[in-house]
Amino acid sequence: MSTFQSASSNASSDGTDGDHGVGLSNPSLSQTRRCMLDMVNRLHNTGVQIDIDLPQIAVIGNQSAGKSSLIESISGITLPRRIHCPTECRLSRSDAPWTCTVELRFITDKNGQPLGHARNEVFGDEISDKSQVEDRIRRAQRAILNPSKPARTFLDDNEDDTTEVSFSTNYISLQISGPELADLSFVDLPGLIASVSRGGNERDIKMVENLVSSYISKPSCVILLTVACETDFENQGAHHLTKKHDPEGKRTIGVLTKPDRIPRGDEESWLPLIRNEQEALENNWYCVKQPSSQDIKQGITWDEARARENDFFALTPPWSELDPLYQKYLRTINLVDRLSSILSDLISKRLPEIQLELENTVQNTREALAQLPKPPSSDPVSEVAGLLHTFVDELGELLEGIPVAGALLQTIRPAQERFRRAIRNTAPAFRPFEDLDEDTSEVEFCEPEFLANEDGDSDEDDDCDEDDDGEDFNAPIFIDQVLARAHAARTRELPGHVPFVVQKLYIAEFTNKWESPARVLCRFVHTTLALHIKALIAPHFSSFGQGGLEQRVVILIQDYMRSRANAAEALIMKLIALEKNGPLTLNDHYLSDYKAKFLSHYKKAREETQNPTLVEAINAYKSLHASITVPATPGIAQVMTGLAAIGLHGVNVDDLVTLLPPDRMEPALNIMADVRAYFQVAYKRIVDNVALAIDYELVRGLGRELLPTLYSGLGINGPEALRICSELAQESPSVAGKREELLKRLERLQTASRELVTVGM
Structure with missing residues (x-):
């Protein structure tokens, strides 16, 4: 097909002058x-x-x-x-x-x-x-x-x-x-x-x-x-x-x-x-x-x-x-x-x-490029090593403790307190009275006041006949049951003596209950630690390569954490086995002090049921003596005055109960005081030791040798380090495509500018 033949135009087709051009070609335009x-x-x-x-x-x-x-x-x-x-x-x-x-x-x-x-x-x-x-x-x-x-x-x-x-x-x-x-x-x-x-x-x-x-x-x-x-x-x-x-x-x-x-x-x-x-x-x-x-x-x-x-x-x-x-x-x-x-x-x-x-x-476009992960490094081995060192350093700070609400140690502490309570609730529930009839079996019995301050619990938590969580963990052990058990255990002992095996049996009963709460604490710490570390891994490794480094670090740390958790649990089981092996303490003073306190507490509670009249009179005297300079009431006051007259000035009103005839349950009271005193010593010991074992083997233990473990597991300290790190550093296709698209756009825009x-x- 031919084209229009070239010719000069002298006039426009509507009769206007065509020599001046039109639109932008018109000389009248600038x-x-x-x-x-x-x-x-x-x-x-x-x-x-x-x-x-x-x-x-x-x-x-x-x-x-x-x-x-x-x-x-x-x-x-x-x-x-x-x-x-x-x-x-x-x-x-x-x-x-x-x-x-x-x-x-x-x-x-x-x-x-x-x-x-x-x-x-x-x-x-x-x-x-x-x-x-x-x-x-x-x-x-x-x-x-x-x-x-x-x-x-x-x-x-x-x-x-x-x-x-x-x-x-x-x-x-x-x-x-x-x-x-x-x-x-x-x-x-x-x-x-x-x-x-x-x-x-x-x-x-x-x-x-x-x-x-x-x-x-x-x-x-x-x-x-x-x-x-x-x-x-x-x-x-x-x-x-x-x-x-x-x-x-x-x-x-x-x-x-x-x-x-x-x-x-x-x-x-x-x-x-x-x-x-x-x-x-x-x-x-x-x-x-x-x-x-x-x-x-x-x-x-x-x-x-x-x-x-x-x-x-x-x-x-x-x-x-x-x-x-x-x-x-x-x-x-x-x-x-x-x-x-x-x-x-x-x-x-x-x-x-x-x-x-x-x-x-x-x-x-520049902002969008800045939001993308860094492009692959020309020295991937050094970059991977740098990421690992930075991560391990920050992990060390996390394990050592960060003064921020919701951090690792702050999250673990409530679980440690629950563990302490769970162990304390395994204390034998001794009752210093006989389980003979309905009247005595339902007598209210409270923990001694001196335990509340020692255990750091408030008065509201110290309920009578209940554990701190409102649940009976241990059935009551009445004094006649203790005595019957002591008699049943006698072999060649002289009359009035009971074998020490009775105390050991009661001690074994509560130490056998410590394994479960200890495992619960260890697993809780393991799970909590895993969550915090997972949150820490992502910002360090998620933007590197196609995510392969992050996945491998997660797997390696999970495996290493599992081995540390196993080590912590093994140590815990060893500590509990030591407690089960038999009672032992070198804290004679604490044990003797606790025994005296528990024996006094049990005797007092027993007298309240055996001799209520005498106990009421003593309590009344103590109340009056606190508010009146010279007691004017008869009875206990006269007894105390008479004892002072014959030269017994150091007698306390509470000592009057010793004037009563000997209690046939005295051996059982001693067994109860022995066991309960030893529980206080052992319970505090196991609570501290289990927490220390978990902290040493699992929490702080995770930070020990982690960097060499990651180096070895990733293989970046071997002859294939460059190949491995280069593969890990490869950018994901989506990110690479986005980067290429943005770079091309930036090139076009800058050229146009x-x-x-x-x-x-």
Whole structure:
């Protein structure tokens, strides 16, 4: 197919002077504005339109909507009738002879992923003969659609039109200059495929629609919508897609094509669009008439085409009968003038905003990069070693204790207190009275007051006949049961003596109960320690590589912690075995003191049930003696006075109970006091020792030899250290992909920023 023949235009087709150019090419506009178009074109060269909304005009329409003919009329060249990638036309008015340079703009790689910086490749030599443009564009399109092959191979070969992809976002850029052109830039997009029956498939239909949408959805894109008058307006999909992205018609310029093909008598149905009465657009609808294919074959010149277009609208009703107000919406030159003005105004408005958007987007991109994990190190062995040392140091602080609520030791302390209470609740529940009848078996018996202060419990916790948690851990052991057991154990002992084995049996009963709470404490500390360490591992290792280092550290520490827990439990069981082996203490003073206190407590409680009258009298005397200087009551007072008269001045009122006849339960009382006194000594010892064993073997023990364990387990101190650490340092595909995407975006943005700085913006 031949192109329009080059010719100078002396007059516009509507009768206006054509020597002054239109739009941006009009000398009445400042040179600065003309430079701004070049600047926007250079920004497009960088590929930054992927990130920033750049002003541009996008020509869209259904296939066979007259889009190519319109572009030919504006640019003076002939385009292939089927395009499968965007074609950018950069027109500039020049007094020099007409020329065209074809370039390929690669903004994505062969897999469709955005490039960091658009790759621009000049495709062939500069063209000075318009008849060569169509073939060059066809070859350029094949180069775009075969991304795996060198583009230059398509300049000379005559292979078939087989392509690797059906459509592409990479595009052809035509830089055309000549005396009859306007300063204008626009991009011609592939025609929308109406249906499968019209030569497409579902995939291609959707692909083209997505490609067109990616352009016209941007707020700074002026949509040049071409609508063929030979097809019903409502059936044109390009119009519906435009309404979707510009529902108010603020960015759309409508162009009616092929008005000469309207069936006779139906012309009036299209005039409401020109009058903006139907589907109103802010920049109105235009109507153009382009040469037919027969005219082009006969070699019609550009000037002849404009003249024929002017004659058509001037002589053909109802176009010729339109009010002069609407005549300016007819003819190609008026459309080009309006397009150039709109683009000029849009660029002038957007450039200051673009600079700010570039700065903000660069900052946001840098922040997004900073939030990503550090890129893989060139010295992975040192980096892994550094991570391990830092982790072990921080773990050491955790194990030693951090003065913060909720830290490891603070979390363990309540469990240690529960353990202490559990051990204390295994104390034998001796009752210094017989279990003979209902009256004595239900006598209230309280722990002695001296234990409350020693164990650090409040008075509210020291309930009678109950453990501290309100639950009876041990059944009461009555004094007659103790005595019966003592008698049953006698072998060769003299009368009045009982074997020590009785005390040992009672001691064994409570030491046998210590294993379970000790294991519970050890396992609780193990679980709590594991949770704190897990929380500590993540911030140190989660961002390194693909998570392999973190997983391996977790496994190694779990194994090492398990071995330390086993060591702690073994030591605990040994300590408890020592207690079970038999009673032993070198704290004779404490044992004797406790025995005396418990014996006195038991005897007093027993006398309260055996001789209540005497006990009540003694208590009454003590109460009166505390408030009256000289007791005036008879009874106990007289006894105390009489004892003083015979020289017994050191007698205490509580000693009067010793005047009673000997208690046959005296051996049992001694056994009870012995056992209960030894419990106090042993219970405090085991509570401390178990806590110390867990702390030494498990808590602090975890920090001992952990670093060598990690080094050895990871293998980073061996001959394969570099290989192992390099594998561990490999970045996850998602993070690597995100980093690559951000780096490419930053590259595009910085290149675009340099373009703005170059021209002094």
